[in-house]
Amino acid sequence: MIEVWIVILRGVQYAAGALLLGLPAFMLYSARAIGPLNLRWSRSALIWAAAALALAAPAALLAQTAMMAGSLSEAVKPASLSFMITGMGLGKAMVVRTLAAVLALAAALLLRPGRLMWGGLTLLGLIISASFAWTGHGAATEGSGHAVHLISDIVHAVAASVWIGALAAFAVLILRRPSGDAAWDAGVARSLTGFAGVGAAAVGALVVTGLINSAYLVGLSRALSLGDSPYGVLLMIKLALFGLMVALAALHRFRLAPLMTRDAGQALPHLKKSLAVEFILALTILAVIAVMGALPPPAAL
Structure with missing residues (x-):
């Protein structure tokens, strides 16, 4: 049962961590496109994400300690x-x-929505995303490849969170x-187009680091x-879901974003469906990764 809770808590942390990096970063690089829009909801989303992570991370630490110590009663002992906290990288x-x-x-x-708040949260989000690599398979690689694999894992987590x-x-x-x-539609269209480079x-970072990690x-x-x-x-399921996400992202960029500027009424129903599907695919991938973290990779067998 403890193993199940570890997987669930890992998934919650991945989702909350992705929001804590990707959402404030979006507010920074899309500031011109979305500036005129009312985005007060973003603050509430970040509050909930931070609160969820602040609860899930120590709960996961306790669950990991219980698994290693043999029971929950042993895990709560100070020793x-x-x-776990001082002697293991995972605990730290x-x-x-x-x-x-x-x-x-x-x-x-405490901070008002603005560049200071978004910048500070983005920095904290980077630290959070990097910490996932220290509790994953990347940190377990030994020898000369340790640094390469760990850095690749960090970049992989950051790129996924941004997306x-x-x-x-x-x-x-x-x-x-x-x-x-019409102003709202124009802002959405501009932000969709502006996201193309990011x-x-x-996607490029995910592909390259994914190949390195798989090696x-x-x-x-x-x-x-x-x-x-x-x-x-x-891993095959994850790759298939990732391929579907890339296809939907291309649809947004090259078809629906231009259509939004010409005919928002026609584009919106398709955009709602495709964005919903892509977001569900992303959450499914996070769930798959949470389970993968509890399994030995083929190279370790």
Whole structure:
């Protein structure tokens, strides 16, 4: 049962962490496009995400300690927690993640929406995303490839968070659209077009770092036999979902964004559906990754 809770808490942390980086970053690089729009909802979303992470991270630390100590009663003992926090990189990363989440919650509550708030939250989001690599398979690689794999894992987590946070922003922008508001439609269209460069960079980073990570976790000799292990099966599912997300992103950029500028009424129904599907795919990928984190990769078998 503890293993199940570890997976659930890991998934919650991934989703909250993605919002805490991707959403404020979106507010920064899309400031000109979305400046005239009412985006007060973003502050509430960040408050909830920070609060969820501030609760989930220490809960996950306790669950991980319980799994290693053998029981929850052993995990709550000071000696067990102290060993996990001071003696293991996983524990240290979770403490850093918890502190960053608490600071993000304070910033979202106390600062006014603006460049200072978005910049501060983006910085904290980067720390949170980087901390995921320290609690994943990337940190377990030994030898000369340790630094390469760890850096690749960090870049992978950051790129994914930037993409998912932007998806959340677009989804809310579409759902909260005031009826017949041409300025709102124009702002959405501009932000979709403006995201092209950021989105392309995120996809490129995900592909390159995904290949690097797979080289360490799967290995070339086992690339054609992924179906022989649960980790490999989940990796294939993740890749298929990622491919669908890339296809939908291309649809948004090259078809629906230009259509929004010409005929928002025609584009909006299609945009709502495709954004909803893409966001669901993103959350599904996070769930798959949460399960993969509990499984040994083929290279370790």
